[in-house]
Amino acid sequence: MTVEERADGEPAAPGDLPAAEAHGTDPAPLDVVVVTGLSGAGKNTAGRVLEDLGFFVVDNLPPALLQPMVELGARGDVHRFAAVVDVRSRAFSSDLQESIRLLAEAGHRPRVVYVHARNEVLIRRYESNRREHPLQGSGRLADGIEAERELLTGIAGEADLWVDTSDLNVHQLRATLESAFVDHDAPPQVVATVLSFGFKYGLPLDADLVVDARFLPNPHWVPELRPMTGRDAEVRDYVLGQDHAGEFLDEYMKVLGLLLPGYRREGKRYLTLAVGCTGGKHRSVAIAEEFARRLTAEGVAANARHRDLGRE
Missing domain, CATH: 3.40.50.300 (P-loop containing nucleotide triphosphate hydrolases)
Structure with a gap:
């Protein structure tokens, strides 16, 4: 050398x-x-x-x-x-x-x-x-x-x-x-942000779609789950294990499957899917994380963010 x-x-x-x-x-x-x-x-x-x-x-x-x-x-x-x-x-x-x-x-x-x-x-x-x-x-x-x-x-x-x-x-x-x-074999993708929030703090102003997770039982009323968040496995399993939670996620993913090609066609490159519960700590966080996981598995660039986590 x-x-x-x-x-x-x-x-x-x-x-x-x-x-x-x-x-x-x-x-x-x-x-x-x-x-x-x-x-x-x-x-x-x-x-x-x-x-x-x-x-x-x-x-x-x-x-x-x-x-x-x-x-x-x-x-x-x-x-x-x-x-x-x-x-x-x-x-x-x-x-x-x-x-x-x-x-x-x-x-x-x-x-x-x-x-x-x-x-x-x-x-x-x-x-x-x-x-x-x-x-x-x-x-x-x-x-x-x-x-x-x-x-x-x-x-x-x-x-x-x-x-x-x-x-x-x-x-x-x-x-x-x-x-x-654009490489026509790989058309431009929509970048999705799945944002959890608490309804009591107001709707996110930049939300394109809003999902209400308040139809699910609230882990806040389970003493051992109350101090945890939707990121914890115990809370996640509790929320996703409720009746109709899986069905709701499956059906809404079908809706997103219809919307995303249209967004691409119309030139929309960024999507904010807002998922709300009462305080933005348990249900919305768990559901937002699951949406982001499923979207990623479908080839969509997705990430979960939590606006009101830790606010209480």
Whole structure:
């Protein structure tokens, strides 16, 4: 093994080397998506869609920082990186094209999404938000749009995917990007949070579905179970062993089996299933844990959280 030298001629210590070199491995290449295009055309919305698809997304990243950010991500646990790049200077186009070229030479897989829309649509969007175009200056809104189109001519011509959002709603934009960046053998999944709560503390504001577990006998009235929670095996077995508990779980899983494909189709990526009992300590906790377990067994990314556990 050879010993690296620093610029001052001294042997380099392991801490002087980048993390990947210190371990003797090269950083893995990343899938990189650069979202750019006309201001007001929906670049930030496209970035949020990519984030839902599992990309690590950075908004408004200057072109000069694109390569350092990708290299940093490659040395960590980032596998898919996306950057929304906006107009910031007249050197924008050439800087971005150079950064993309360097990424490709480094072994990464950069792709460019160019988001645009018709002039009248962009003008209407800007006027509805009462915003000025970043390149408008002292001129008209239409002048700023035309200046931006001219500025982006180079990168637009090299884009891998053009997306015209003039006549697209959010769901259609999502479907367009999913068709380009989702492995069709593994469609994007809904991420489910099963949240237990106590009705006496109020309904969770972010709940999509609410389940009432108060039809089951309350372990609170069993002296030996009262100090325990739904996470304890004794309470879990007591709750799940009640008449109709298993049947209820089976039937509601069938309901979720009908809902989840529809949520995927409509572009909904996050689901909060709230399970309530009186205090959020026993029944709702046990049922929420069981829902999360069953959803996970069905291939759904699910986790259980307990809003009011320990509140009493």
